[in-house]
Amino acid sequence: MGELRDRFWQLDLAELTRAEWEALCDGCGRCCLHKVEDADTGRIYDTNVACKLLDTATGLCSDYRHRKARVPDCLRLTAGNVNDLPWLPQTCAYRRRARGEALPDWHYLLSGDRDAVRKAGVSVHNRVISETDAGPLEHHMVDWEEEP
Numbered sequence: 204m205g206e207l208r209d210r211f212w213q214l215d216l217a218e219l220t221r222a223e224w225e226a227l228c229d230g231c232g233r234c235c236l237h238k239v240e241d242a243d244t245g246r247i248y249d250t251n252v253a254c255k256l257l258d259t260a261t262g263l264c265s266d267y268r269h270r271k272a273r274v275p276d277c278l279r280l281t282a283g284n285v286n287d288l289p290w291l292p293q294t295c296a297y298r299r300r301a302r303g304e305a306l307p308d309w310h311y312l313l314s315g316d317r318d319a320v321r322k323a324g325v326s327v328h329n330r331v332i333s334e335t336d337a338g339p340l341e342h343h344m345v346d347w348e349e350e351p
Contacts, residue, residue: 212312216282216300224282227300229310229320232262232327233292233347234280239340247290250343253331262321262328292347294325 211223235257239248258265291298309323320326
């Protein structure tokens with residue numbers, strides 16, 4: 204994965220190496236969920252419907268390396284676009300660091316526990332359904348922001 208600098212997560216996002224950028228992800232899986240936009244108001248609603256590549260049991264992408272080839276509209280987060288994505292959860296490490304905020308205590312880089320994101324109730328792990336099984340998105344709207 205590459206060399207990670209000590210406390211790299213405190214650096215500005217633009218300063219991170221590719222390996223550090225990838226390591227910053229807390230693995231919650233919420234960016235891999237479908238959203239519903241109200242055509243009249245533009246409001247974006249969360250759903251519990253996951254991309255077909257998301258392993259619903261683990262909350263991790265099953266083919267991360269080839270995701271763009273298999274899901275062309277999969278969005279790659281960058282330091283340049285993270286501030287323009289209002290649907291990213293408030294807990295997202297990229298969003299928090301872009302705003303100059305610290306990582307939450309449960310983030311694995313601080314806690315040392317990769318499962319801490321699930322224990323904190325932030326992960327989609329075993330809480331979502333695959334788009335291949337879901338049916339209409341309107342039947343799966345949730346309010347993730349009410350989560351811890």
